[in-house]
Amino acid sequence: MNHSSLIAHSPASDLATGNRQLETSLSTHHLTIGYRQGRRPPRVVAADITVALQPGELVCLIGPNGAGKSTLMRTLAGMQPPLSGSITLMGADLPTLTPRELAQHLSIVLTERVDVGILPAYALVALGRYPYTDWTGNLSPDDEAVIQWAIKAVGATDLAARSVDELSDGERQKIMIARALAQEPDVMLLDEPTAFLDLPRRAEMMQLLRHLARDTHRAVLLSTHDLDLALRSADQIWLLPKGGNLQAGAPEDLILSGAFEAAFRAEGVTFDAYTGAFRMNTPPAGVVSIIGDGLPAVWTTRALEREGFCAVPNNPTAAIRIEVLPNLWRITANGETQEYRSLYEVIAVLRS
Amino acid sequence: MTTTTPTTSIPAVRELSQPAALTYPHLGVRRMVLVALVLGLLAAFALSLAVGSVNIPLHEIITILTGGEATRAAWSSIILNFRLPKALTALLAGAALSVSGVQMQTLFRNPLADPYVLGISSGASLGVALVILAAGTTGSVLLAGLGLLGDFGLAAAAAFGAAVVLALVLLVARRVQSVVTLLILGLMFGYVTGALVSLLMYFSIADHVQIYLSWTFGSFGGVTWNQMRVFAPAIIGGLVIALMLVKPLNALLLGETYARSLGVNVRQLRRWLILSTALLAGAVTAFCGPIGFLGIAVPHLCRGIFGTSDHRTLIPASILLGGMVALLADWVAQVPGSQIILPLNAITALLGAPVVIWIILRRRSLRASLNG
Numbered sequence: 001m002n003h004s005s006l007i008a009h010s011p012a013s014d015l016a017t018g019n020r021q022l023e024t025s026l027s028t029h030h031l032t033i034g035y036r037q038g039r040r041p042p043r044v045v046a047a048d049i050t051v052a053l054q055p056g057e058l059v060c061l062i063g064p065n066g067a068g069k070s071t072l073m074r075t076l077a078g079m080q081p082p083l084s085g086s087i088t089l090m091g092a093d094l095p096t097l098t099p100r101e102l103a104q105h106l107s108i109v110l111t112e113r114v115d116v117g118i119l120p121a122y123a124l125v126a127l128g129r130y131p132y133t134d135w136t137g138n139l140s141p142d143d144e145a146v147i148q149w150a151i152k153a154v155g156a157t158d159l160a161a162r163s164v165d166e167l168s169d170g171e172r173q174k175i176m177i178a179r180a181l182a183q184e185p186d187v188m189l190l191d192e193p194t195a196f197l198d199l200p201r202r203a204e205m206m207q208l209l210r211h212l213a214r215d216t217h218r219a220v221l222l223s224t225h226d227l228d229l230a231l232r233s234a235d236q237i238w239l240l241p242k243g244g245n246l247q248a249g250a251p252e253d254l255i256l257s258g259a260f261e262a263a264f265r266a267e268g269v270t271f272d273a274y275t276g277a278f279r280m281n282t283p284p285a286g287v288v289s290i291i292g293d294g295l296p297a298v299w300t301t302r303a304l305e306r307e308g309f310c311a312v313p314n315n316p317t318a319a320i321r322i323e324v325l326p327n328l329w330r331i332t333a334n335g336e337t338q339e340y341r342s343l344y345e346v347i348a349v350l351r352s
Numbered sequence: 353m354t355t356t357t358p359t360t361s362i363p364a365v366r367e368l369s370q371p372a373a374l375t376y377p378h379l380g381v382r383r384m385v386l387v388a389l390v391l392g393l394l395a396a397f398a399l400s401l402a403v404g405s406v407n408i409p410l411h412e413i414i415t416i417l418t419g420g421e422a423t424r425a426a427w428s429s430i431i432l433n434f435r436l437p438k439a440l441t442a443l444l445a446g447a448a449l450s451v452s453g454v455q456m457q458t459l460f461r462n463p464l465a466d467p468y469v470l471g472i473s474s475g476a477s478l479g480v481a482l483v484i485l486a487a488g489t490t491g492s493v494l495l496a497g498l499g500l501l502g503d504f505g506l507a508a509a510a511a512f513g514a515a516v517v518l519a520l521v522l523l524v525a526r527r528v529q530s531v532v533t534l535l536i537l538g539l540m541f542g543y544v545t546g547a548l549v550s551l552l553m554y555f556s557i558a559d560h561v562q563i564y565l566s567w568t569f570g571s572f573g574g575v576t577w578n579q580m581r582v583f584a585p586a587i588i589g590g591l592v593i594a595l596m597l598v599k600p601l602n603a604l605l606l607g608e609t610y611a612r613s614l615g616v617n618v619r620q621l622r623r624w625l626i627l628s629t630a631l632l633a634g635a636v637t638a639f640c641g642p643i644g645f646l647g648i649a650v651p652h653l654c655r656g657i658f659g660t661s662d663h664r665t666l667i668p669a670s671i672l673l674g675g676m677v678a679l680l681a682d683w684v685a686q687v688p689g690s691q692i693i694l695p696l697n698a699i700t701a702l703l704g705a706p707v708v709i710w711i712i713l714r715r716r717s718l719r720a721s722l723n724g
Contacts, residue, residue, distance in 0.1 A: 079612060103615035115461070116605045117661035130603050130614040137599035137664060183614070 025219035031085035046244030060230035063240035103131035107180035128182025190222035292324030396679035446678025448632035450670035453647030466647030467633035471541030476637035479513030511634030569695035570641035590631035645704025
């Protein structure tokens with residue numbers, strides 16, 4: 001899908017090409033996040049976070065559950081005071097902004113499904129104009145233009161007239177993003193925007209957010225568990241492992257520095273720096289030689305790796321050898337040779 | 353930011369939107385329906401003035417209302433001292449209960465919330481019961497002997513009782529996320545205040561008990577012109593606050609976190625909602641008794657009729673429809689053409705309960721409607 005042609009006409013993008021580009025959208029300075037608990041010492045979730053979000057950037061915040069992703073998001077959104085350190089939003093110290101100013105600079109999309117009752121999607125997006133309208137909430141023609149632009153930008157024009165409660169999860173998420181966009185923020189924070197979506201929708205959503213960041217020169221920060229998608233889409237990864245030592249950088253930087261592998265080794269997941277893929281840690285089960293090539297060989301390797309075998313191409317000394325033929329697998333082990341019609345059977349035999 | 357937008361870019365957006373103009377819904381109020389509601393309300397008001405145990409010709413009623421002399425002096429008295437204050441009370445009470453229902457449903461994000469369900473009316477009842485005992489007054493139609501100060505004290509006690517229960521429910525609501533738990537708690541608050549009232553009544557003389565019981569049946573007929581001087585300003589004040597809050601109420605549809613992210617001061621909003629609901633539910637309970645179901649049913653009827661949860665439509669529509677339904681319920685309770693007067697609460701329950709059942713059935717499941 002091509003969003004850029006629509007976004008090019010947006011009221012905001014004209015502004016964006018001007019002075020916005022030079023300024024850092026959001027930055028933190030030795031930020032410590034956590035919870036104050038009365039008289040007891042505060043519970044620190046993560047400490048000494050110094051990061052910056054640039055306009056036009058898509059940043060993915062990743063890390064295991066419980067590492068404090070949500071706490072960081074809430075703190076950056078001004079919903080929770082930091083324990084120490086400072087946050088700067090568009091050149092201003094975050095706590096000095098009024099709620100209305102904050103809402104004009106920063107918008108959020110949450111994971112939780114909202115039940116708004118009977119409301120057309122258009123009216124839901126229109127709520128994004130809240131910080132700009134008078135006390136009656138009446139929309140000016142400019143407001144209407146921004147709403148329609150936001151709906152187009154997420155590719156949801158055909159959803160505008162439908163009632164929110166009959167939208168699918170993916171459609172609803174698009175509308176919520178359009179709502180956040182209608183706020184014309186400099187920074188958009190999204191908490192696991194892909195959580196309820198199926199795989200194609202996730203990729204589409206990530207693509208959409210990337211386009212939005214680029215074409216409207218907004219900074220987009222999203223938290224996600226979708227490591228693979230994050231590695232492929234993000235300009236920057238903020239990696240928050242348990243213990244709260246946040247590391248930031250281009251995905252590739254974090255891979256090369258070994259930060260990625262280190263962060264996930266503790267979680268029982270191995271990161272393969274060569275393929276950029278994650279693997280479950282399973283005890284090694286032996287070496288298997290694979291004879292053959294093409295797609296069947298690739299997926300045979302994957303199936304074997306899942307079972308903990310180390311698959312190597314064409315090694316005659318291996319104890320087990322598998323010859324990959326069209327729709328046929330010939331296994332040679334202990335001098336015996338047998339043929340199977342599916343990988344399912346192959347794995348079943350090797351497992352026993 | 354919108355004002356600084358270069359004007360050249362806006363036409364570009366407009367051009368783009370032209371072919372697709374039909375896909376963008378019109379967000380304004382459906383004017384024809386609104387006009388129909390106003391006419392319906394006027395008709396119900398006229399009906400309430402015209403129909404009663406004494407037959408008074410329509411042209412006589414008009415003469416009386418425009419300040420003329422009626423053929424019989426008694427007619428004048430019936431219209432001006434009974435039917436007119438009663439119709440006004442029904443109109444205001446219906447509007448008040450419906451609007452506080454809308455506020456509670458949005459605040460608690462719960463389709464089944466209203467002042468009655470959440471125990472707020474019970475809190476008001478407790479305030480009323482305390483005032484009656486403290487004043488030691490009974491008086492026919494409850495408080496005729498108390499005078500303006502007594503009326504004011506009664507309304508204040510009821511509003512205070514309502515506010516206290518509402519604040520308690522809110523306090524619990526912030527700790528307990530489950531909406532079902534909240535409803536049960538509201539129910540329990542209702543039982544506790546009900547039990548306290550029972551205890552108070554146990555130590556009262558039989559006349560008090562009788563009067564209290566007939567008060568719990570609900571009636572719009574007990575408000576005198578003197579009491580109206582307290583009743584009407586309280587209701588109108590509550591309604592004005594509600595109308596001022598339409599914008600933040602809309603933001604609250606998204607939940608408190610989103611509302612805050614849009615710049616809503618949720619804590620302040622909550623305080624105003626408590627004040628408005630305490631005024632509305634408190635005043636109605638003090639002068640008309642605890643009236644159920646209007647607060648749940650009317651907001652849902654409005655959402656159905658106008659096809660929106662937008663409070664800019666919902667609040668005015670609830671005022672109109674609430675007033676109309678209350679007038680009609682009162683008309684039914686008088687059993688037209690007879691001398692019998694049925695308990696108002698029985699009528700509102702008969703009208704309202706089917707609506708509540710419809711709400712629950714229309715949702716895919718009760719769980720979905722409560723956890724939403």
